[in-house]
Amino acid sequence: MQVYGVDIGSRLLLGTAQYPSPAILGDAIRASGAEIVTVSLRRESGGDQHGQAFWNLIRDMGVRVLPNTAGCHSVKEAVTTAQMAREVFDTNWIKLEVIGDNDTLCPNVLDLVEAARVLCEDGFDVFPYTTDDLVVAERLLEAGCRVLMPWGAPIGTGLGLNNVYGLRTMRAHFPDVPLIVDAGIGLPSHAAHAMELGFDAVLLNTAVARAGDPVMMARAFARAVEAGALARDADPMEARDMASPSTPVFGKASLG
Amino acid sequence: MKIIVNGQSLEVTATLLEAALGELGYGDARVATALNGEFVPGPARASTSLGDGDRLEILAPMQGG
Numbered sequence: 001m002q003v004y005g006v007d008i009g010s011r012l013l014l015g016t017a018q019y020p021s022p023a024i025l026g027d028a029i030r031a032s033g034a035e036i037v038t039v040s041l042r043r044e045s046g047g048d049q050h051g052q053a054f055w056n057l058i059r060d061m062g063v064r065v066l067p068n069t070a071g072c073h074s075v076k077e078a079v080t081t082a083q084m085a086r087e088v089f090d091t092n093w094i095k096l097e098v099i100g101d102n103d104t105l106c107p108n109v110l111d112l113v114e115a116a117r118v119l120c121e122d123g124f125d126v127f128p129y130t131t132d133d134l135v136v137a138e139r140l141l142e143a144g145c146r147v148l149m150p151w152g153a154p155i156g157t158g159l160g161l162n163n164v165y166g167l168r169t170m171r172a173h174f175p176d177v178p179l180i181v182d183a184g185i186g187l188p189s190h191a192a193h194a195m196e197l198g199f200d201a202v203l204l205n206t207a208v209a210r211a212g213d214p215v216m217m218a219r220a221f222a223r224a225v226e227a228g229a230l231a232r233d234a235d236p237m238e239a240r241d242m243a244s245p246s247t248p249v250f251g252k253a254s255l256g
Numbered sequence: 257m258k259i260i261v262n263g264q265s266l267e268v269t270a271t272l273l274e275a276a277l278g279e280l281g282y283g284d285a286r287v288a289t290a291l292n293g294e295f296v297p298g299p300a301r302a303s304t305s306l307g308d309g310d311r312l313e314i315l316a317p318m319q320g321g
Contacts, residue, residue, distance in 0.1 A: 015321030025319070040320025041288065043262040043313065047281050051316025055286055058317070068320045076293070083295040084288030084315055155321070205321035 001200045003147050003178050004093070004125040006064070010035045011195065012225045013066065013180065014218070015205020022057055024214050029061055032208065032218035038066045038095055041085055066127060068095040069115075073108070078115040082124060094119060095149070095182075097129045105155040105183075109136040113143055120144025129182050132166030134173050141177065148174065149182035149203065152194065156206045158186025161193055171198040188217075188224030195228025196236065257308040274301035277314070287316050 001008045014034040019025035029037060039058060044051045058065060067085035072078040075098065082094045098115050100108030107130055116126050120143055128140050132150045140148060150170055153159035161167060162184065171179060181194040182203040191202045202225060211217035258265055261280060270276040273289060273296060289296045290313040296304050306312070 015319075017319040017321045019319070038320050040318045041315040042318035044285075044287065044316035044318075045262065045281075049285075051287075051318055052285060054319060055317035070320055080290055080293065080295050083297075084290060087295075087298060088286055088288045088315070088317055 001178060003127075008035055008064075008201070009033075010222075010225075011201040011229055012191070012222055013038065013182075013201055013203035014208065015203070016054075016058065017205055018209035019214055022054070025209075026057060026061060027215045028208055028218040029063060031215045031222065033222045034063065036064045036066050037061075038068050038203065038205070039089065040068050040070050041081060041088060064093075065089050065091060066093050066095050067091065068129075069097045071099065072097060073099050075111045075115045075118065078111075079118050079122075082115075082119055083122075086124070092123060092125045093127065094124050095127045095129060107131060107151075109133060112136070113139045116140050116145055117143040127180070132163055132170050134170060137170060137174065141174075147178040147180065149180045151183040152181045152190065152202075153184025153186075155183040157184055158207055159184050160186055160190035161197075164193075164197070167194070167199070168197055188220045191221055192224040192228035192231070195225055196231050198232055201225075257306065259306055259309065260311045262312070262314055268306070271306055272302060273304040273306060273312070276306055276312070277301065280314075282314060285316065287314050289314055 010033045012032055012034050013036045014032050015038045067089045069078040069081045072081055078098045098108045098112045100106050116128050119126050126145045127147050127149055128145050129149050130136055137148050153162040178200045180201045180203050181199050185191050185202055185204040186207050194202050208214050208217045258267055268276045268279055270279050292311050
């Protein structure tokens with residue numbers, strides 16, 4: 001996969017929040033094989049060094065960071081957060097979230113497009129967290145985005161792919177745009193399904209971080225994503241309604 | 257003067273943002289700043305004046321999804 005001119009080997013992008021400990025986070029990242037991890041910015045008091053310790057951990061792992069604008073509800077908030085993230089993390093990459101509803105964390109796609117336009121014009125490489133709406137996707141591409149990240153389901157729900165039809169049509173409509181399913185993935189089978197649909201990658205956090213054994217789950221997701229990508233490349237059979245015997249009928253003994 | 261730092265009212269003697277960061281204990285910490293909702297890049301901190309009641313946000317790296 002290539003995003004914004006960068007070759008990425010792993011098709012799994014991993015969030016860094018909600019892990020039981022920094023050590024488990026580090027082990028989970030290693031087990032996942034992820035080359036890109038998402039990070040954020042939050043308030044920190046002067047004497048507190050949690051943020052610095054976290055940054056040291058991530059930096060030492062040699063992974064590429066994708067800062068987010070999580071929690072932003074307006075264009076202004078998202079753009080300012082992105083500017084601050086660019087300075088702190090020293091990257092033009094930004095996972096753009098503009099939340100429109102607190103219950104579903106559904107993106108406000110109108111403000112998302114506007115924020116994407118502002119940030120692209122300012123030299124950012126924008127990874128927009130969006131829905132599977134094709135018209136919004138077109139607008140995001142017109143704004144300058146060169147990757148799209150539709151949700152599978154609302155953030156943190158683990159419901160999987162809520163609208164397979166929408167995701168399938170998105171893949172068909174944008175055959176040459178890197179598409180990453182972001183949010184809602186709960187199980188490795190969901191991730192494998194996304195890859196089988198032809199998506200380029202999946203981005204997830206809670207499914208690994210909140211598992212009883214995050215490191216083992218990270219390993220499971222790594223294999224699922226690889227399995228799904230292999231299956232897609234292997235050109236799956238067509239599904240059919242009626243049964244078709246797999247064992248040859250020719251040569252069957254007459255024993256009745 | 258009193259300014260609002262990350263939502264908390266604090267007394268600072270510094271009148272420039274860079275000096276205030278030092279006074280508040282950030283030193284060389286990897287942080288980004290915004291004053292009254294506007295991003296202030298690192299190189300601009302030394303010439304950015306603070307006024308009574310200003311709202312200063314100081315953000316650091318954090319876990320994220």
